[in-house]
Structures are given as C-alpha cells and as structure tokens.
Amino acid sequence: DTEVTQTPKHLVMGMTNKKSLKCEQHMGHRAMYWYKQKAKKPPELMFVYSYEKLSINESVPSRFSPECPNSSLLNLHLHALQPEDSALYLCASSRSPNTGELFFGEGSRLTVL
Amino acid sequence: GQQLNQSPQSMFIQEGEDVSMNCTSSSIFNTWLWYKQDPGEGPVLLIALYKAGELTSNGRLTAQFGITRKDSFLNISASIPSDVGIYFCAGRDGGATNKLIFGTGTLLAVQP
Numbered sequence: 001d002t003e004v005t006q007t008p009k010h011l012v013m014g015m016t017n018k019k020s021l022k023c024e025q026h027m028g029h030r031a032m033y034w035y036k037q038k039a040k041k042p043p044e045l046m047f048v049y050s051y052e053k054l055s056i057n058e059s060v061p062s063r064f065s066p067e068c069p070n071s072s073l074l075n076l077h078l079h080a081l082q083p084e085d086s087a088l089y090l091c092a093s094s095r096s097p098n099t100g101e102l103f104f105g106e107g108s109r110l111t112v113l
Numbered sequence: 114g115q116q117l118n119q120s121p122q123s124m125f126i127q128e129g130e131d132v133s134m135n136c137t138s139s140s141i142f143n144t145w146l147w148y149k150q151d152p153g154e155g156p157v158l159l160i161a162l163y164k165a166g167e168l169t170s171n172g173r174l175t176a177q178f179g180i181t182r183k184d185s186f187l188n189i190s191a192s193i194p195s196d197v198g199i200y201f202c203a204g205r206d207g208g209a210t211n212k213l214i215f216g217t218g219t220l221l222a223v224q225p
C-alpha cells in the first residue's frame with residue numbers, strides 16, 4: 001500500500017486566518033516532505049523531516065510552520081498567508097531520508113483571498 | 114531552486130503513436146525517477162532507475178538511466194488517451210543532502 005493521505009483536498013482562507021494542512025502515511029516511511037506546486041510547474045521542496053526531525057528548510061517564510069507529531073503524521077500550519085501563496089501543496093514520504101523513491105499524496109489545493 | 118532540463122516541453126500526438134521524452138543534467142545523478150501528474154492530483158511514480166545504463170519497463174513505459182549518468186529517457190509505446198498529463202523526471206545528485214530535483218515537465222496531449 002503506497003498511500004499518502006492529505007486533508008483537506010481544498011482550502012480557501014483569508015490573509016488573517018490560521019489553518020493547517022494534514023498528511024498521513026502508514027508505510028513505515030521515516031522521511032516526510034512538503035512541496036509547493038504552482039500550475040504547470042514542477043514541485044518545489046519546502047521542508048524535509050527525517051526521523052521526525054526537521055532536516056531541511058528551503059528558506060520558507062515563517063508564515064509556513066511545519067510539524068511532525070509522529071512518524072506517520074506531518075502538518076503544515078498556515079498563518080497570515082499572501083495571495084501568492086495560493087498553490088497545490090503536496091506531501092510526500094520515502095522509506096529513508098533523501099534516498100530512493102518519493103510517494104506523493106493527492107495534494108491540498110490552497111486559495112488565499 | 115535547481116531544475117533539470119526536460120524536453121520536449123509539450124507534445125500533441127495521435128492515439129497509437131509512440132512518445133519519447135528526455136531529461137538532462139549538467140551534473141552526475143545517482144537516481145532517476147519518472148512521475149506522471151494528472152490535473153489537480155499529486156505526481157504518481159512510474160519508474161525508478163538506480164544504475165547507469167539501466168533499462169526498466171512498466172507496461173507500455175520504458176525508461177533508461179543514461180550511461181553518462183547525466184540524462185534519462187522515457188518512452189511510451191502505443192499511446193492511449195489516458196496517457197494525457199504532465200510527465201516529470203526527477204533525480205538525486207548524491208550531494209550532501211541528496212535532494213530530489215525535478216525536471217521542468219513535459220505536457221502530453223493525445224488525440225483519440
């Protein structure tokens with residue numbers, strides 16, 4: 001079962017709102033990732049968690065705050081976002097950090113008004 | 114961030130035709146992955162390659178890890194309408210973080 005589950009599938013929020021994106025995998029993978037993707041562009045890496053610790057932050061603005069409560073869960077907390085932050089946010093996981101294959105969720109489509 | 118050069122940027126073909134796309138890098142890679150993404154969905158892994166010269170098939174799809182380790186190719190034989198989507202290559206350069214770097218994508222349209 002190569003499944004990464006993301007919720008919600010769609011989210012609309014105002015610039016003053018606080019919301020969270022959630023990701024879950026039960027494949028025993030020890031690395032989890034957040035990517036941001038604009039239309040017709042490749043995914044851009046935001047954060048990498050290795051063994052539940054943040055290992056890579058690609059200079060992402062602090063209005064995006066990741067959290068890894070346990071090895072199966074990954075959250076992305078959103079606060080004071082800008083309209084240009086509207087995008088598809090993808091969660092992925094891999095068996096080991098930064099090796100091998102990444103398996104992606106279906107994504108959360110975020111619209112910031 | 115760093116991106117891989119992927120070509121062609123888009124392809125418009127007739128059902129039944131074969132398709133070829135490739136990905137090149139200025140540096141050596143130790144892993145090549147090929148993904149397909151449908152609109153509004155996440156990328157789905159098609160093929161993974163780990164050795165220079167490796168040729169791997171998945172149904173009508175065949176991908177190769179270039180012998181120079183700086184490129185990879187994906188071929189789709191006898192295309193069908195459900196092959197429509199954006200195809201991304203992705204590679205790991207084996208550097209300190211060994212991050213996955215994505216290609217710019219190839220948009221495939223198949224005319225029935």
